Amino acid sequence: MKYSAVVIGASAGGMDALRIILSSLPATFPLPVMVVNHIAPSSTNYLTRHLDANSPLVVKEAEEKENITDGAVYVAPPNYHLLVEEDKTLSLSTSERVKYARPSIDVLFETAALAYGPALIGVVLTGGNNDGSDGLKYIKDLGGTGIVQDPATAESNSMPNAAIETANPDYILPLEDIAKTLQELASL
Amino acid sequence: MTLNDNVNIEIKLLLEAIYLKYGYDFRGYAHAHIKRRLLNRLKTLGLKRISDLQKLILYDKDAFARLLKDLSINVTEMFRDPSFYLSLRNEVIPVLRTYPFIKVWHAGCATGEEVYSMAIILKEEGLYERTRIYATDLNSIVLDKASEGVYVADQIKNFTSNYQQAGGKGSFADYYSASHGLAMIDRSLKEKIVFSNHNLVTDGPFGEMNLILCRNVLIYFSRELQDHVIGLFTESLGGSAYLCLGSKESLKYSGHADMYDEISKKEKIFRKKLLWPRSQ
Numbered sequence: 338m339k340y341s342a343v344v345i346g347a348s349a350g351g352m353d354a355l356r357i358i359l360s361s362l363p364a365t366f367p368l369p370v371m372v373v374n375h376i377a378p379s380s381t382n383y384l385t386r387h388l389d390a391n392s393p394l395v396v397k398e399a400e401e402k403e404n405i406t407d408g409a410v411y412v413a414p415p416n417y418h419l420l421v422e423e424d425k426t427l428s429l430s431t432s433e434r435v436k437y438a439r440p441s442i443d444v445l446f447e448t449a450a451l452a453y454g455p456a457l458i459g460v461v462l463t464g465g466n467n468d469g470s471d472g473l474k475y476i477k478d479l480g481g482t483g484i485v486q487d488p489a490t491a492e493s494n495s496m497p498n499a500a501i502e503t504a505n506p507d508y509i510l511p512l513e514d515i516a517k518t519l520q521e522l523a524s525l
Numbered sequence: 526m527t528l529n530d531n532v533n534i535e536i537k538l539l540l541e542a543i544y545l546k547y548g549y550d551f552r553g554y555a556h557a558h559i560k561r562r563l564l565n566r567l568k569t570l571g572l573k574r575i576s577d578l579q580k581l582i583l584y585d586k587d588a589f590a591r592l593l594k595d596l597s598i599n600v601t602e603m604f605r606d607p608s609f610y611l612s613l614r615n616e617v618i619p620v621l622r623t624y625p626f627i628k629v630w631h632a633g634c635a636t637g638e639e640v641y642s643m644a645i646i647l648k649e650e651g652l653y654e655r656t657r658i659y660a661t662d663l664n665s666i667v668l669d670k671a672s673e674g675v676y677v678a679d680q681i682k683n684f685t686s687n688y689q690q691a692g693g694k695g696s697f698a699d700y701y702s703a704s705h706g707l708a709m710i711d712r713s714l715k716e717k718i719v720f721s722n723h724n725l726v727t728d729g730p731f732g733e734m735n736l737i738l739c740r741n742v743l744i745y746f747s748r749e750l751q752d753h754v755i756g757l758f759t760e761s762l763g764g765s766a767y768l769c770l771g772s773k774e775s776l777k778y779s780g781h782a783d784m785y786d787e788i789s790k791k792e793k794i795f796r797k798k799l800l801w802p803r804s805q
């Protein structure tokens with residue numbers, strides 16, 4: 338298999354965008370998916386429960402030091418950075434915000450890139466800032482594949498635009514097509 | 526071998542060098558965070574290789590001090606996770622109340638906000654006079670700040686709201702005095718607190734505690750190191766004493782887990798089982 342993992346970053350409008358992608362992936366999707374969605378520090382785990390209820394995959398809040406399992410979806414808890422360890426476990430951290438964000442998409446993408454190298458797919462979705470653009474570039478620099486939501490289909494287009502400008506992604510796709518492409522890539 | 530493998534070798538050697546030269550032991554810390562910080566520092570310094578960084582910090586103490594700051598995470602606040610403090614008040618305080626003398630250890634206290642939060646609760650519950658609080662950290666810069674107890678006044682709004690959500694019984698304004706954009710913790714809260722340097726990785730246990738709080742420290746440790754530190758706490762706790770971890774931390778990766786009862790799953794409050802000596 339060419340790929341071993343998927344990371345997804347989203348901000349404003351992310352809840353719907355994530356739901357659309359995760360509900361379209363089959364229960365047999367073979368890769369683990371790590372997700373950062375910008376969310377208020379005091380939020381509950383509503384996002385995770387909502388996504389879990391709408392996806393055939395198991396969606397759970399990431400726990401520190403847990404093993405990454407294929408076909409599971411891990412969501413960064415509110416107010417914690419999510420990091421991928423090279424031994425394929427997850428870490429959480431309360432270190433400073435990065436680009437005003439905690440969890441930070443860049444932090445997830447960069448650490449995942451170091452852990453998975455060319456076997457990683459990074460996806461930047463809707464959002465009103467530029468988090469994820471440096472992270473996606475890092476993924477691409479280490480040989481991974483970048484997907485960005487077509488800004489025209491994004492509830493908020495600055496994050497996709499920034500990612501396109503900075504990272505020169507391999508695919509720019511309307512939201513509806515992202516799940517299909519992930520499935521195709523996952524079967525390579 | 527890939528470039529990344531080489532980088533990992535260099536990081537291993539750097540952490541060894543830091544330990545040998547300065548005594549700070551980051552070798553068992555979770556790798557991703559450390560690596561990210563080191564690579565960022567490399568970039569800011571305009572250096573090419575981690576081994577260049579090693580040379581720099583071996584011969585330049587100030588450069589090491591800056592790196593140490595990079596590697597440390599000292600983010601904290603008063604009554605962080607208010608619901609935890611509410612549980613502490615409701616579940617643990619009533620038991621502590623039955624003791625003639627109370628010993629509390631805050632391990633990894635950072636700049637002290639958590640320690641003063643505890644002091645406020647004990648005061649409001651009328652237990653402070655018979656308490657001794659040991660507050661420790663490996664970083665002496667944050668410890669100095671902790672014992673000064675001076676915070677930026679901007680944070681007061683957040684602290685006050687946390688205090689109220691945590692079941693505060695008085696007015697938070699009674700616990701500090703503000704001037705020139707700074708908030709100074711009231712002196713009476715400091716009376717029973719001893720601040721000292723203690724490294725959870727390299728130093729030993731701390732006798733017969735009734736309550737240990739070590740919050741948001743273990744998440745930065747590998748599973749093995751977590752197990753070591755939980756062992757240290759187990760040795761330092763008296764029978765039926767309490768251990769409180771951060772909201773995302775657990776005893777899952779520790780061989781000592783079965784020594785504890787779970788008092789609050791959500792707030793990560795554990796109680797050491799009372800072990801009866803085996804009959805002869």
Ligand SMILES: C[S@@+](CC[C@H](N)C(=O)[O-])C[C@H]1O[C@@H](n2cnc3c(N)ncnc32)[C@H](O)[C@@H]1O
Pocket residue numbers: 431597598599600601602605632633634635636639661662663664667723724725726727739740741742771
């Ligand atoms: C994120 S702060 C947590 C502060 C506070 N307990 C809280 O929960 O808000 C982590 C602290 O752990 C300290 N620390 C890290 N490694 C340590 C060690 N080996 N021994 C003692 N303290 C350590 C750091 O210096 C830092 O101040």
